[in-house]
Amino acid sequence: MHTDTISTSKLSIGFGRHTVVANIEFTTSPGALVVLIGTNGSGKSTLLKTLAGMLKPISGSVKILDGDPGKSPRRVAYLPQHPISSHTLPLRARDVVAMGRFANLGLFNRESEEDKRILNTSLERTGSIEFAEKPLRDLSSGQQQRTHLAQVLARQAEILLLDEPTAGLDINGRKLVAELIASERARGVTVVMATHELQDAENANTVMLLAQRVVSIGPPEVALRDEFLRECFGFTQPH
Amino acid sequence: MNQIFIAPFVENENLRLALLASMLVAITCAIAGTFVVLRGLAFVGDALSHGVLPGIAAALIFGVSGIIGAAVGAGVMMGGVNLVTRRYKLSSDTAIGLLFVGMLALGVLITSSSSKFPEDLDHILFGESFAVKSSDLVWQGFALLVVGAIGVIARRPFLLMSVDDGLAQTSGFNVTFFQNLMMAMIGLTVIASFQTVGTLLVLGMLIAPAATGVLFARRIPSMMLIASVIGCVASYSGLLISFHFELAASASIVLVAVSIFAIGAVATEIRRNRNLRHDELPHQHEHTHAH
Numbered sequence: 001m002h003t004d005t006i007s008t009s010k011l012s013i014g015f016g017r018h019t020v021v022a023n024i025e026f027t028t029s030p031g032a033l034v035v036l037i038g039t040n041g042s043g044k045s046t047l048l049k050t051l052a053g054m055l056k057p058i059s060g061s062v063k064i065l066d067g068d069p070g071k072s073p074r075r076v077a078y079l080p081q082h083p084i085s086s087h088t089l090p091l092r093a094r095d096v097v098a099m100g101r102f103a104n105l106g107l108f109n110r111e112s113e114e115d116k117r118i119l120n121t122s123l124e125r126t127g128s129i130e131f132a133e134k135p136l137r138d139l140s141s142g143q144q145q146r147t148h149l150a151q152v153l154a155r156q157a158e159i160l161l162l163d164e165p166t167a168g169l170d171i172n173g174r175k176l177v178a179e180l181i182a183s184e185r186a187r188g189v190t191v192v193m194a195t196h197e198l199q200d201a202e203n204a205n206t207v208m209l210l211a212q213r214v215v216s217i218g219p220p221e222v223a224l225r226d227e228f229l230r231e232c233f234g235f236t237q238p239h
Numbered sequence: 240m241n242q243i244f245i246a247p248f249v250e251n252e253n254l255r256l257a258l259l260a261s262m263l264v265a266i267t268c269a270i271a272g273t274f275v276v277l278r279g280l281a282f283v284g285d286a287l288s289h290g291v292l293p294g295i296a297a298a299l300i301f302g303v304s305g306i307i308g309a310a311v312g313a314g315v316m317m318g319g320v321n322l323v324t325r326r327y328k329l330s331s332d333t334a335i336g337l338l339f340v341g342m343l344a345l346g347v348l349i350t351s352s353s354s355k356f357p358e359d360l361d362h363i364l365f366g367e368s369f370a371v372k373s374s375d376l377v378w379q380g381f382a383l384l385v386v387g388a389i390g391v392i393a394r395r396p397f398l399l400m401s402v403d404d405g406l407a408q409t410s411g412f413n414v415t416f417f418q419n420l421m422m423a424m425i426g427l428t429v430i431a432s433f434q435t436v437g438t439l440l441v442l443g444m445l446i447a448p449a450a451t452g453v454l455f456a457r458r459i460p461s462m463m464l465i466a467s468v469i470g471c472v473a474s475y476s477g478l479l480i481s482f483h484f485e486l487a488a489s490a491s492i493v494l495v496a497v498s499i500f501a502i503g504a505v506a507t508e509i510r511r512n513r514n515l516r517h518d519e520l521p522h523q524h525e526h527t528h529a530h
Contacts (some may be wrong), residue, residue: 048496052409089277089401090456099402102395135457160411205511207454231352 003029005159005190010060013043013050013096019058020046020215026206030158030188032179033221035201037150037194038210038232044194045081046159047210051192052078065158073103077155079148081194093139093147094132097122098153118154125180126150141168149180160184162193166200178203198224241374247482256376257368257435258478261377261492265431265470267445270383270390273463274421277401282332283320283422284445286339288318288429288438292346295363295433300353305363306378306430313426316342317419366489367439368478375434382431389424390463393417398459433441436489443493444470451500454507470501 007027014020021043028034035045049055050062053070065072079098100122101115123129126146131139134146145168152160160181166174174197181191182203193200201207207223209215209232216228248255273410275284294312295305316338350360390397396417399407408414416446426444432441446468456462477492 049405054405054408070408073409075476076409078405078409080405088453090453090458090462092457095458099395099406099410100400102399102412103397106411107392107395128282 004066005030005032006034006064006192008060008062011050011062012056012058013046013055015046015055017058022103024060024208024214026217028190028192028206030190031185032190032205033185033203034192034206034208035195035204036168036192036208036210037196037201038215039196041212042210043212044210045163048078048163048194050190052076052160054078074155075157076159076161077103077152078105078161079113079152079159079163080082081119081167082238086135091136092149093128093136093143094119094131097128097132097154098149099149100151103155115239120157122150122154125153125183127176142170142173142212145169146173146176149177153180153184158189160191160193160233161190162191164196166195166197174199180206185219189238198229241309241459243489244479245481248480251482253369253371254371254478254482256371256454257488259376260371260379260435261368261474261478263376263383264435265448266467267379267386267428267431268444269448269452269463269470270386270439271425272445273452273459273466274390274397274401275425275445276449276453277396277459278421280421280425281442281446282335284425284429285442286335286342287313287316287426288433288445289339289346290342291429292363292435293342293349294439295422295438296346296349296360299390300349305434309430309433310426312342313430317384317422317426321419349407361521362437363433364437364439365487366433366435366440367490368435368481368492371435379431379435381425386424386428386431393496394459397421440493442490443496444473447493447496447500448473451496451503454500454503469489469496476480498517 008024011024012019013024024047027032036047038044050057051064053064053068053071060067065075070212098111100117101111101119103211104120105111105115121127123132126149128143128146128150131140131143138143139147145165149165152162166177169177176199181193185191195201201220201224202221206217207220208217209228211232215232216223216225248258263381273279291309291312294310294315296307296308298305298308313315319338320331320334323329323337324331359408396407396412396414396450399412400414404414407417428445429438429441436444448469449462452462452465456465473492473496477495478488479485480495481488481491
């Protein structure tokens, strides 16, 4: 049985005619965690945006749940990097999380009891319930990030595309993200996450080191070898 | 008191019609202005309000309704911005700036070509509140219904786009379509408002009440409600000031709206400082005991 949730073949990504990363090849199965690591401008966010259907591939192919990217909004959730503009909006944390149900509700459907249950569960799972009624702009950056994570969970998607979900979080927040990702994977959700932190790759099935090209790809013990890290960052991990 | 605050509107039909028209404009602007402020489209609103000028001026020359001319002007403005942004890969603010000054210059050229225009130009730019007719109210009510319907139907994509275009797109909403719909909503608001407050001052009604709403509201519907109430209060107070002191009506309305924002901003600042002091008090208390 064919169970690939994401599959790419000779995929080149970028903006317009400008290629950022070429020849990306990987497949994922349900419950997999793929971690994209690289410096700023290495192509992590560009790859996530391509998988989310926000950027068209320059060449090659990419399939998401056997369809084209962007064609299954109810099944694929995306967390953008630093959604800063929301910080000035008059929105309570609860309203921001409720936006996670919009893909299912469309323009006209009313929020059901099931939607409200999912909303509250997402707030509880991220520890956001305690500040759910507060305006987003009055929250700390860590609390705001938790709120945005709750929004992604509220999507109840089969694939999560997370752009630096641990940004702005303290050690407890990072632990929470790791736990949330683990529990989502346990229910068969595929997670693709961009990060700067090597620790985030510990439990990954696949790690992709990016530096405007694929430096290495494979399980953490292979992709994070010293020679690849040196090539990507100019330093290696302390042993 | 009655003679100052109520009687002018009871005894003067023009003033009564002006109040009704201004309130319709205020509520329409509150709905559209909420999204203008949330999405950061103030410059687009400014450009659209000036972009309709050549359309209205041309309509006056050809003896066509100013509303039709304004609609054509707004359409050319929005189409031009889209074309320049996509075709020449320029940033949207550059495209808007180009079209803005181009349309404004064209409007001034058209109006300077006729001797009858100085007075008309004044009316176009600053409105003609006291010349509102009952038929204008019907048109403004229709515009309010359309803008309100768009605001309700498209509230979810508009809200997502205010946070991040990517969120809207990955939630299954066509960002290009809804961006154009939002522009059309702003365009319709400008067209429906120009007779009452003028093309120059309509931006004040779009921005000032909605910006005040941001200061106090915790939710988008409350922001719209606050903006509507402030817009209506500004309309009433502005017309009253204009009537008693023989000042320009639209300028008085907009100045009251901006003044309410200024008062609101100061009040918010005072409240924030008071809260900060309150937060610091327990520490000061502990500090005193330590000594």
